Amino acid sequence: MKPSVYNFVWSTDDPEKVMIFNSLTTALAEVRKSRIDLLNVSQFDYALLPESERQFVDELRKGGFVVDDTADELRTVKFNYNSDKYDSSIARLVIAPTLACNFACSYCFEQTDKSQSRTREQNAFMPDEIKRDLLSYIEKIVKTGKDIFVTWYGGEPLLAKEIVFDLSQKIIAITEENNVEYSAGMMTNGYLLSADPGTVQNLKKNRIKFIHVTLDGPREVHDSRRMLKGSNGPTFDRILEGIKLLKANDIETYIRVNIDRSNLDNLNRLLDVLKENDLSDVFIYLGQVIPYTAGCKSYESSCMLTEEFSTINQEFYKNLNLMGFQAGRESFYPRFARACDANRTNAFVLDPDGDMYKCWTEVGNKTTSIGKIGDLTRQEQEKENREIQWLAWEPFEYQDCVKCKMLPICMGGCVHQAMFINGGRPECKEWKYGLENYVRNMFSSLKAQRAAIEKSC
Numbered sequence: 001m002k003p004s005v006y007n008f009v010w011s012t013d014d015p016e017k018v019m020i021f022n023s024l025t026t027a028l029a030e031v032r033k034s035r036i037d038l039l040n041v042s043q044f045d046y047a048l049l050p051e052s053e054r055q056f057v058d059e060l061r062k063g064g065f066v067v068d069d070t071a072d073e074l075r076t077v078k079f080n081y082n083s084d085k086y087d088s089s090i091a092r093l094v095i096a097p098t099l100a101c102n103f104a105c106s107y108c109f110e111q112t113d114k115s116q117s118r119t120r121e122q123n124a125f126m127p128d129e130i131k132r133d134l135l136s137y138i139e140k141i142v143k144t145g146k147d148i149f150v151t152w153y154g155g156e157p158l159l160a161k162e163i164v165f166d167l168s169q170k171i172i173a174i175t176e177e178n179n180v181e182y183s184a185g186m187m188t189n190g191y192l193l194s195a196d197p198g199t200v201q202n203l204k205k206n207r208i209k210f211i212h213v214t215l216d217g218p219r220e221v222h223d224s225r226r227m228l229k230g231s232n233g234p235t236f237d238r239i240l241e242g243i244k245l246l247k248a249n250d251i252e253t254y255i256r257v258n259i260d261r262s263n264l265d266n267l268n269r270l271l272d273v274l275k276e277n278d279l280s281d282v283f284i285y286l287g288q289v290i291p292y293t294a295g296c297k298s299y300e301s302s303c304m305l306t307e308e309f310s311t312i313n314q315e316f317y318k319n320l321n322l323m324g325f326q327a328g329r330e331s332f333y334p335r336f337a338r339a340c341d342a343n344r345t346n347a348f349v350l351d352p353d354g355d356m357y358k359c360w361t362e363v364g365n366k367t368t369s370i371g372k373i374g375d376l377t378r379q380e381q382e383k384e385n386r387e388i389q390w391l392a393w394e395p396f397e398y399q400d401c402v403k404c405k406m407l408p409i410c411m412g413g414c415v416h417q418a419m420f421i422n423g424g425r426p427e428c429k430e431w432k433y434g435l436e437n438y439v440r441n442m443f444s445s446l447k448a449q450r451a452a453i454e455k456s457c
Helices: 051-062 073-085 128-142 157-177 197-205 219-225 236-248 264-276 294-302 306-322 381-392 415-421 431-456
Strands: 007-011 017-022 028-032 090-095 147-152 182-187 208-214 252-259 283-288 347-350 355-357
Touching: 007 431, 017 431, 028 431, 090 128, 128 147, 128 157, 147 157, 157 182, 157 197, 197 208, 197 236, 208 236, 219 236, 219 264, 236 252, 252 264, 264 283, 264 306, 283 306, 306 431, 381 415
Parallel strands: 090 147, 090 347, 147 182, 182 208, 208 252, 252 283
Antiparallel strands: 007 017, 017 028, 347 355
């Protein structure tokens, strides 16, 4: 047998013990220092160990901390990654019924500049012809037994809420007729949630089970970054009311806080506001502002490096816990990294003109389209090659990734960044800088739970 190549060993408050974490299984254990010699050798003979040591190794083996000496763990990582990547049981669709937006966010990656024009858009809102083509595609897909998962996107999808609700009803009918599952979510700026009392009820009726809404800080900070288009009017209060409506209707809600160097000092003030409004049980998380496209290059100087972002995120989770937020009660903990939808089969983004894309950072940029929803049988060679480029990408082509113990929980990070921003090389995810901190938090939490159980007994 041999130790796993994906083991991490860290000290604990007890000088006689260490904790071990395995990034392939994400198992976590506490072990006496005197017993970890087996983790520091290239291999060992299980049959020659004393009985007590064999029992110890049996426990380590359950967590993947030791493996058979014939095991090829990298091959296991590849198999698990590709099994998920080529999972044919579900079609994942990101649908933008409009690319119009009522906000003029300072860092929006859908902005245009002189080098990247989106003026070839034909439809402000998805026309009936494109809706019919989409429904026809879904009818074909569900007949192969695939479930359907939709994320409503934009622009601002609630500017086209009647299209969203109409398509939702028709997709639900198609999936029910073919005995497959349907589920959906939405990315919205949240401004229109409270404009019409029926909007949130219709979201629930149409099985839109989760909503991501953005608040970039307390009122004055948020309103300076996410203002109404044309008037630069405030948006914070209306969004807050919308979030309350989502909570009242039991719709799973996520508050994203996009941060850069200009607003990171105001995070706790936002948490105070959310707590005052009885929203401490709504999940809240930080988003790193990244200059994905040419349209947001002017904002690049305000963006943080991933290492900086990790430091802020670690402190943020600590504060969530201290302030009693639901999101802080469970430690942020790694899991095996699934493939990005951008390099999966049966996954694409659709714009109002019927153009399809592999990544939502490209939506509306016609030069990156991989085809038309109504003409999939006659895909141009250039577009087909572009799609294959996305589908063929994997982190195993890069030696730095292959040799890295973080590989199973990172998998090369954002595919778009790797392919188009970093000159073809993967970008290390936050785990590189925060893994030990997050695992330690989980370790402390588990020890506290065990102590509480022992005390109650």
